[in-house]
Structure formats: C-alpha cells, structure tokens
Amino acid sequence: MRKAPKAVDPIYLTPEWKVLARYIKQLRGYVCEMCSKDFSKLQHKLIADHIVERKDGGADLDPSNLQCLCTWCHNRKTAQAQKMRCQGVD
C-alpha cells in the first residue's frame, strides 16, 4: 500500500479558517475537549479539529463540526481514525 503524500489542506491556510480556529479556542476557554486540560498558557498546543473529518463529508467552516483538541489528543484521534480506515470500516 502506498502512503499518500502529506500535503497541507489549502483550507488551513485561508484567513477564514485562521479566524475561526482562534474563535473556537477562545469560545471553549482553551481547554482540550478530550483530556480537559487547560491550555490557556500553551495555546500553540491546541488545535481546532474537525469532528467529522472533511474527507468524510464534515463541514469545513461550521463551528458545530469543530472541537478544541491538544496536539496529543489530536494525534491519538488521527491514529485511531487511520486504523479504522485500514480495517475497511467506513
């Protein structure tokens, strides 16, 4: 199986996304929604994540499809999603 090249989705480079990502983090009080840790002093460790991934049909810029995750939880979630995909579960 060939690995797809890891390209940055162009949406993450748009001003709209950057504004929304900042807004979501502020709105959730800089708390990771998975581990509930406070990242207000480590804001660069928090990311706005699509709950339903865009390739699975999730909305791009809809706040209701976004959650605030720290990089650790995000990596865990991504790894799990990839595993599911490899097992052929849609």
Ligand SMILES: [Zn+2]
């Ligand atoms: Zn976390």
